[in-house]
Amino acid sequence: MRGATAPSGPTTNDRPMTATPARAATLYTPEILAAATGLAAWPWNDALPLQGEARSRTCGSTLRIGLALDAQGRIAAIGLRAHACAIGQAATQAFARAATARSRTEIADTRAAIGAWLAGEGALPDWPGLDVIAAARAHPSRHGAIVLAWDAALAALDQ
Numbered sequence: 001m002r003g004a005t006a007p008s009g010p011t012t013n014d015r016p017m018t019a020t021p022a023r024a025a026t027l028y029t030p031e032i033l034a035a036a037t038g039l040a041a042w043p044w045n046d047a048l049p050l051q052g053e054a055r056s057r058t059c060g061s062t063l064r065i066g067l068a069l070d071a072q073g074r075i076a077a078i079g080l081r082a083h084a085c086a087i088g089q090a091a092t093q094a095f096a097r098a099a100t101a102r103s104r105t106e107i108a109d110t111r112a113a114i115g116a117w118l119a120g121e122g123a124l125p126d127w128p129g130l131d132v133i134a135a136a137r138a139h140p141s142r143h144g145a146i147v148l149a150w151d152a153a154l155a156a157l158d159q
Helices: 021-027 030-041 086-099 104-118 130-138 140-146 148-157
Strands: 050-055 062-069 075-083
Touching: 021 130, 030 086, 030 130, 050 148, 062 148, 075 086, 075 148, 086 130, 086 140, 086 148, 104 130, 104 140, 104 148, 130 140, 140 148
Parallel strands: none
Antiparallel strands: 050 062, 062 075
């Protein structure tokens, strides 16, 4: 065909592969979108002594977290600054809702369990609110966004 140009990027049957509205609708449910809007409850606070950052290599989402610990070394306060997709924000909201009074070991263990679940090697971890993002497991491009909060928290806790 003269003058025709090949589509750029991945193709299927000579047509560009794009996200379909139906596929996006199954991922971005009203529950995920509602959870994503909940991050305002944990505003950024420069005064929090432990700070960490994480970035998803797959989608570019970023999260900055500030933490304060109680006398037993458990999370007592959280501040967040997220630049993430709705999946990353929803997972971060689940983290923030349940992270208070958790230890570094609990955060690390849950992060490992999420990684195993995403790899198809385990069940969805027992962390309140994670069930909302369960459909994102089928979307590897969102896996990095799902673990942002745990990665950023571990970076802060390892200071």
